[in-house]
Amino acid sequence: MTFEAVVIVDWSGGNDRGAKPTKDAIWACVARDGSLAEPVYFRNRQVFEPWFHDLIAEEISAGRRVFAGFDFPFGYPQGFAKAVTGENDPFALWRWLEGRIVDAPATNNRFEVASELNALCEGAGPFWGNATKSDWPDLPRKGLARAGHGWPEKRQAEQLAKGAFTVWQLAGAGSVGSQTLMGLPVLERVRRAFGRHVSVWPLEPTEREVVLVEVWPSLLADHIAATLPEGEIKDRHQVRVLAQAISQLPEAAMSQMMAVPRTEEGWIFGLGHEETLKEAASLRPPPLRNDCFAMPQGAYWTPEAEALAHLRTHLAGVKAIERRAVADCAGLFLAEDVTAERSHPPTPNSAVDGYAVKGPIPEGAHVLPLVDGRAAAGDPFEGVVPEGHALRILTGAAVPEGVDTVILQEDVNSDRTQIAFHGPLKAGSNARKVGEDMTAGEVIFAKGRKLTPADLGTLTAAGVAEVAVFERLRVGVLSTGDELRNADESASDADIYDANRPMLLANSRSWGFEPVDLGRATDDREVLRGILDKASETCDAILTSGGASGGDEDHVSALLKDTGSFALWRIAIKPGRPLALGLWNEVPVFGLPGNPVAAQVCSLVFAHPALTVLAGGAWSEPAAFPLPANFSKSKKDGRVEYLRARVQEGRVHIFPSEGSGRISGLSWSTGLVRLPQEAATINEGDLVEFLPYATFQ
Known part of the structure; x- marks a missing residue:
């Protein structure tokens, strides 16, 4: 059993929650054909219902099969429907509720209806909880005030689901009863509007285009809590997590979870299969090959062009796809071609x-x-x-x-x-003229493009509200070495302030990635191992500086060797040379040199295009401008050389020192001069390749 679209809805039985997104409201998230959209906030049910009807109509029209999950019970304990309606049909109870519930943004009659239901039963109850000032004669305010109603406290599913609340509770924390009373009428109207296109699991066969399914995000409570970003609304996060998990279930697992006995009580999807759901929620794109950094045997000095070609051939994107509002997509990479929704201008x-x-x-x-x-x-x-x-x-x-x-x-x-x-x-x-800028249906941006602020304006002008993008790449940055100190720490003459880490973190941010500061590691392999283990759980790639050469204290190289994925590239460039590459728990690690200038050059030349590909972008190459030199220099054959440089009055000036430790030259310069691998003599006025730092974006 397969679905091309999954929509997960976190429901609310309360009143309007206001215009600002908040908790305890209605949230929905759609995963469609592998793309996860941003969750949508609904302040009340009156806003949600037409949106959901439009969504279902759109998916049916597009030929996509829909799994629509709602987090409230679809049924009551066995026999309750007949006690209320006289029919052994759970949908008779849905219709009964739809005919009695009156719902408006600021008020509804759920407590009155619950009192009416209690009056049909013996004793006091089973419904309880009254959040209003009004007293309803047959609705106890407390659960302990009930007696003699004869109904089980929980359905069979809730008896097995640890922490699940009862369908009878209407007020207080976990008031599932209110959600059910206010949700079933909405679903009944969906059934009535779409007829033969909709079925309800597990109350009826599920061969139709749209299947309404009872879900419970708390089956993934531990995973949701562990991955909840600081400051994030939990409801928003959990619909995203559950939509992603269900959309990534293998067909066999989906079929197994759907294969439950038909019962009027309903069932919770995934109950008893929590580990499978958790694996799907944690599923990542296929990892890179273990040998993705391995260069041909026998090569001691690797030419720069060969190293770049190897990276370009062997790396691939590692991020999942999501759909986002255009306004939130600056710096992200398109996951598919984007066409104009309308011409610009649309009329003369x-x-x-x-x-x-x-x-x-x-x-x-x-x-x-x-x-x-x-x-x-x-x-x-x-x-x-x-x-x-x-x-x-x-x-x-x-x-x-x-x-x-x-x-x-x-x-x-x-x-x-x-x-x-x-x-x-x-x-x-x-x-x-109509469409003199863009024509409706025209491809305006191709897959892999990094969206700029100007692109967001272009997309909006073309009527594009949201696009499929790759999730933002998380890049960890780690410095290694006993000699390193932070700038706010005291340092002896033998110590070095850690200049690489803030520089590389800022690089990652300016390239559109999410930088993750991993701190610094001492020259202790077990400490470094622990940092890398933790980083691999949250980062998509890791940049380290120092420890890449392969000497006694080069612990990054030593640990990567243990993984079997290590490659020490002695690249024929200056500055730079050693570049340690490997996979740590399937996460690519780029071991950059420790000298600041060499670290920056290698990050620009190698890490930037490689990370761009991992993020879902197209391979990027900096623009080189031929400009006259304002310097003279002779270079030997064998290595590409990068010189810190800047342009003044149309001529290229270079920093007076080529030392890798002279970090001030990076601030002085506005780009790099690239000298070819072959021997060369440059005289003043000769054309040289100037690469502005701004082109490494």
């Missing part, structure tokens, strides 16, 4: 303030009568401009029928009844 419009006429206008003096009214942006002229007439029009206004040309305001004299101007004027002058 004026590029200037002026007067709209029918063109072309011949040479000479002209006087035209003005039509009453005007056209403004957002306030179009509704009529047709008669031939030989003019209409006042403002910038951005739709050009109305009957005219196609705009005369610039400064070129016109007007007495408010007519205008006078000189020709000639070409037809279409000062008027923008």
Whole structure:
């Protein structure tokens, strides 16, 4: 059994929760064809219901099968439906409730209906809990006030689900009863609206396009708590987690979880299969191959071009796909091509303030009568401009029928009844054509593109509200070495302040990734092992600096060797040379040199394009500009050399020292000069390749 779309709804039985997203409201999250959308907040049921109907109609029209999970019980203990309706049919009770529940944003009658249900039963109860000031004669305020009603406290499913609340409770923490009373009428209207397209699990066969399913996020309570970001609304987070887990279930596991006996009490999806759900919730994209960093045997010095080509060939994206509102996508990478929803502009419009006429206008003096009214942006002229007439029009206004040309305001004299101007004027002058910028259906951005602030504006102008993107890559940054100190610590002359970590963290942030500060590790392999173990649980890639050369104190290299995925690349570049690469618990580790300049050059040249691919982007190469040198230099054959440089008055100047420890040269420079691997003599005025730092984005 498979579903192409999964929607999970965290329900609420209360009143309107306000415009600002908050807890204890309605939250929904949709996973569709492998893409996880951002959760949606609903302040009340009246807002949710039309949204859900539209969603179901859209999915049915698109041919996608839908798993629609709601976190409230779909039934009551065995026999309750017959006691209320006289029918052994759980849907008879759904219809009964739908006919009696009155619901508005600020009020509803659930306590009154519960009192009516209690009156149909013997004794006091089974429903209890009254959050209003009004007293209902048959509705006890406390559960202990009930007696003799004869109904089990919990359904069979709740007896097995640790921590589940009873369907009879209407108020207080865990008031599942209120959610059920207010939820079943909504689902009954879904059944009525979509008829043969909808079925309810496990109350009836589930071969239809849309299956309504009872879910309970607390089956994943430990995982939800462990992954809850600081400051996040729990309801929002748990619909995302459950939608992702269910959407990633293997077909066999899905079929097994759906295979439960048909019962009027209903059942909780996944009950008894918690570990399988947890595995699906934790599922990550396929890991990189263990040998993804292995270079051909026998190569001692690896040419820069060969190293880059190897990374480009062997790396792939590691992040899941989600759908996000366009406004939230800056710095993320598109997971699919995006097409314009409508043309831009959607209608011909004026590029200037002026007067709209029918063109072309011949040479000479002209006087035209003005039509009453005007056209403004957002306030179009509704009529047709008669031939030989003019209409006042403002910038951005739709050009109305009957005219196609705009005369610039400064070129016109007007007495408010007519205008006078000189020709000639070409037809279409000062008027923008339909779709001259973008055409509806046109691919405007390709998969793998990193979205810029300007891109967000372009997408919005094209009517695109949300896009499929890869989740943001989390990049851990770790410094290693006993000699390192933080800037706020005292340091002896033998100590070094850790300059690499803030620099590499800032790199990651500027590249659109989420930086994770892993601190610094002493020269103790077990300490380093513990840091890497913890980092691999939360990071998608790890950058380390120091410990990459393979010497006695190079513990990063030593630990990566133990994994069997280690590769020490002696790359023929200056500065740089050693670059330790490997996988730690399937997470790629880039071991950068410890010298700050070498660490920065290697992070720009190697880590940046590699991390971009891991994040779902296309392989990126910096733009190189040929500019005249303001320096002279001779270099030997064998290594590519990078020099810190900046452009002044059109010529490239280089930092006076090439030492890898002179970090101030990175601040002085605005980019790098790349000198080729071959021997070369550069004289002043010769063209050299200048790579601005801004192109490493």
